[in-house]
Amino acid sequence: MVSEINTSEKTVTSEKEGRVASLARRRHRVTRSLLALPLGWLVLFFIIPVSLVVAYSVGILETFTKEEGVSLETWRIFLTGENVYMLLFIKSFRMALIVAVVVVILAYPIAYFLAMIADKYKYSLLLLMIAPFMTNFFMRVMAWKVLLGRQGVLNSFLIWSGLRDEGNPIEGLAFGEIPVMIVLGYVWIPFVMLPMFAAMISMDRRLLEAAADLGASRWRAFWKVTFPLSLPGVVASFFFVFIPTIGEFVVPKLVGGTKGYMFGSAIDDLFGMGLDWRTGSVLSLWLVMAVFILALLFMRLVRFGRLAES
Amino acid sequence: MSDGRDPISRRDFVKLAGKGALVAGAMPAALAACGEDAPPETVVVTETVIEERIVTETETVIEEKIVEVEVPGEAPTTTMGMREAGLAAENGADLLIYAPPGREVPTQWPGYLGRFPHPQFAATAGSFASLGELQLGAIEPDIWNPCFAVFDTAVSEGLVQPWDTSLIPNFADLNPNLTAATSRDGNQYAIPLLYGLAIPIYRADLYTPKENSYSILFDEDLAGKVTWTDSAEWFVVAGKLPENNVANPLDPTEEELDRLVEFMKRKIRIVPAALYSDLATNQTDLATGNIVASYVAPTQWIELTKQGVDIAFVTPDEGFIGFSCGYFLMAGADQYYHAHEWVNSAVSVEAALTISNKFNFGNSNLKATAVDNPLLVDVMGLGDPAALDGVSLLDKMQNIDRLNDAWIEVKAAAGV
Numbered sequence: 001m002v003s004e005i006n007t008s009e010k011t012v013t014s015e016k017e018g019r020v021a022s023l024a025r026r027r028h029r030v031t032r033s034l035l036a037l038p039l040g041w042l043v044l045f046f047i048i049p050v051s052l053v054v055a056y057s058v059g060i061l062e063t064f065t066k067e068e069g070v071s072l073e074t075w076r077i078f079l080t081g082e083n084v085y086m087l088l089f090i091k092s093f094r095m096a097l098i099v100a101v102v103v104v105i106l107a108y109p110i111a112y113f114l115a116m117i118a119d120k121y122k123y124s125l126l127l128l129m130i131a132p133f134m135t136n137f138f139m140r141v142m143a144w145k146v147l148l149g150r151q152g153v154l155n156s157f158l159i160w161s162g163l164r165d166e167g168n169p170i171e172g173l174a175f176g177e178i179p180v181m182i183v184l185g186y187v188w189i190p191f192v193m194l195p196m197f198a199a200m201i202s203m204d205r206r207l208l209e210a211a212a213d214l215g216a217s218r219w220r221a222f223w224k225v226t227f228p229l230s231l232p233g234v235v236a237s238f239f240f241v242f243i244p245t246i247g248e249f250v251v252p253k254l255v256g257g258t259k260g261y262m263f264g265s266a267i268d269d270l271f272g273m274g275l276d277w278r279t280g281s282v283l284s285l286w287l288v289m290a291v292f293i294l295a296l297l298f299m300r301l302v303r304f305g306r307l308a309e310s
Numbered sequence: 311m312s313d314g315r316d317p318i319s320r321r322d323f324v325k326l327a328g329k330g331a332l333v334a335g336a337m338p339a340a341l342a343a344c345g346e347d348a349p350p351e352t353v354v355v356t357e358t359v360i361e362e363r364i365v366t367e368t369e370t371v372i373e374e375k376i377v378e379v380e381v382p383g384e385a386p387t388t389t390m391g392m393r394e395a396g397l398a399a400e401n402g403a404d405l406l407i408y409a410p411p412g413r414e415v416p417t418q419w420p421g422y423l424g425r426f427p428h429p430q431f432a433a434t435a436g437s438f439a440s441l442g443e444l445q446l447g448a449i450e451p452d453i454w455n456p457c458f459a460v461f462d463t464a465v466s467e468g469l470v471q472p473w474d475t476s477l478i479p480n481f482a483d484l485n486p487n488l489t490a491a492t493s494r495d496g497n498q499y500a501i502p503l504l505y506g507l508a509i510p511i512y513r514a515d516l517y518t519p520k521e522n523s524y525s526i527l528f529d530e531d532l533a534g535k536v537t538w539t540d541s542a543e544w545f546v547v548a549g550k551l552p553e554n555n556v557a558n559p560l561d562p563t564e565e566e567l568d569r570l571v572e573f574m575k576r577k578i579r580i581v582p583a584a585l586y587s588d589l590a591t592n593q594t595d596l597a598t599g600n601i602v603a604s605y606v607a608p609t610q611w612i613e614l615t616k617q618g619v620d621i622a623f624v625t626p627d628e629g630f631i632g633f634s635c636g637y638f639l640m641a642g643a644d645q646y647y648h649a650h651e652w653v654n655s656a657v658s659v660e661a662a663l664t665i666s667n668k669f670n671f672g673n674s675n676l677k678a679t680a681v682d683n684p685l686l687v688d689v690m691g692l693g694d695p696a697a698l699d700g701v702s703l704l705d706k707m708q709n710i711d712r713l714n715d716a717w718i719e720v721k722a723a724a725g726v
Contacts, residue, residue, distance in 0.1 A: 063445055064711065065467060084719055087726045150600050171534065175582055258581050261725025266718060273438040273542075274714040275445075275463075 057281035092263035096246035115200035175257025199233025396647030403427035409455035457635035458705035472497035477650035487698035503636035561708035
């Protein structure tokens with residue numbers, strides 16, 4: 001009798017285990033099939049193209065018959081600074097860093113205002129912020145040329161107001177590094193605002209109330225609660241600006257002049273007019289690697305910050 | 311294909327068909343020369359017939375056979391017969407022309423539409439960008455319309471094939487300097503359409519050149535007031551200056567190029583603005599005096615003169631630099647005969663006049679001199695076969711990829 005009961009219990013247990021196992025298998029299958037699409041996408045549109053670029057950079061793939069076969073020579077020339085492109089990278093890195101930091105600093109208070117203060121008007125105001133960006137990108141950039149040109153709005157105002165002499169406008173506003181950074185900053189601000197706004201709006205407000213209850217000032221509550229919680233949005237925003245800026249080539253072409261030439265401009269030229277896909281590939285891969293390493297560093301930094309906080 | 315027979319491409323087939331027709335066309339003439347007339351009602355024509363034999367479900371073998379057939383009417387004459395047979399064997403609607411935007415307007419190829427189906431057009435984004443795309447096989451046109459700084463690379467890489475000029479009656483009217491610059495080893499690889507001179511212009515009320523030379527574009531007194539174009543042809547411009555002592559500016563040696571790169575890196579700093587590709591902005595800057603000297607095609611000089619701007623150009627003692635643009639027949643062209651027909655219409659007198667009147671370029675057809683603007687006739691020497699004697703045509707630039715690389719490095723150095 002006892003053994004019969006044991007047997008039936010065992011049967012029930014094994015049935016249960018079987019069902020659990022089958023459920024787990026089904027879950028596993030669902031997870032795998034859900035993952036398949038993004039992974040496939042990643043392989044098709046990232047891994048394969050990057051592999052092709054690697055192949056071009058060392059001469060496994062060649063565009064023209066005059067090229068010199070498989071070698072790491074182009075990498076060596078670039079990395080040892082024999083050509084000018086490493087210096088150009090450093091310059092572009094500096095410009096991208098300045099633009100990203102300034103834009104994040106400028107956009108943060110706006111995102112804070114919209115998420116924490118604007119209350120029921122926040123989405124209307126957000127729409128207003130984005131409204132200018134419904135116009136064409138090219139037109140917006142060209143408008144800056146009108147504003148900053150030798151005979152542009154700014155110089156005309158300065159001359160009209162007597163701050164500058166007639167025929168002596170501020171040079172270097174129409175073309176160069178400064179206009180490139182101004183235009184890029186202008187272009188990115190509304191987009192940069194969005195991740196920070198999203199991070200702040202999803203924040204648990206009770207934490208702020210708890211901080212206030214525990215006697216924290218508004219500044220202290222911001223610094224100890226709001227800012228750390230919005231940090232992922234800040235980091236995302238920073239990369240949102242930094243990555244496209246370091247590889248930017250359209251804005252430098254329009255307002256950069258000879259002095260606003262950037263690393264992305266060189267990549268564009270090497271693949272386009274230069275027909276030098278090998279050097280272009282080396283520069284592109286370097287850019288990918290630099291951004292990747294920087295992203296990893298930031299991620300570690302943010303995580304480390306969180307750990308220290310806890 | 312395992313049976314040892316090579317399949318033939320559609321283009322080869324069309325050519326063979328044409329040759330068959332040519333043989334057929336030549337027969338009555340030979341018979342007549344022997345005193346024997348060909349029968350008037352029907353002619354025996356040898357034709358190359360294509361037959362597709364299915365080998366497997368996915369593989370077919372194309373076999374060619376020479377057969378004799380009787381056709382009513384007169385036999386085709388030599389070239390005409392080849393042309394007609396070739397045209398008949400092709401589907402003209404598939405003719406694909408890869409050209410700058412605007413070339414699709416039929417006034418630039420009059421006489422073609424109506425006789426043949428409307429061709430297809432794809433827009434290029436510059437000569438070098440399109441060269442890269444073609445090399446990668448991103449697009450497979452029949453005709454390609456770049457400027458001929460790419461000539462050496464396109465021919466060396468086997469991207470293009472020679473035109474059969476006997477199928478282009480208007481070819482005889484084209485400027486011999488331009489046709490010579492676009493031929494190699496006796497083969498006519500390109501049909502020139504238009505040309506221009508690269509001229510240094512300046513605001514005569516604001517500047518007086520120290521010498522008649524391209525050197526005004528490197529004059530440090532004009533720092534911040536000069537614009538250049540974004541092109542490797544600057545090595546040709548710099549190479550022409552006596553101080554740089556370059557034997558052949560169109561093909562500098564490695565040592566000469568190194569010197570030119572250093573020279574250009576120093577001089578590019580006098581150029582504040584963009585290396586322009588935007589003619590309108592450059593023109594406005596010249597008109598307002600923001601820019602005092604520039605390197606342009608005569609188009610801009612003509613436009614500014616029309617506006618009443620006090621603008622003049624230097625006739626350089628070193629001789630002018632010139633450029634030309636036109637048509638390549640792609641190596642893999644399917645529409646071989648339609649391509650010839652189309653290009654013949656595109657370099658006709660009527661089309662050439664459109665090019666000069668609408669775009670202010672010199673046209674390649676020596677008979678197309680009745681242009682609206684007399685300035686253009688004077689400056690460009692339209693109709694004069696010797697007008698381009700002594701001009702350094704960029705079509706003859708060698709190893710342009712090397713020069714392009716060097717040019718990008720010069721630009722990058724200016725930005726650092």
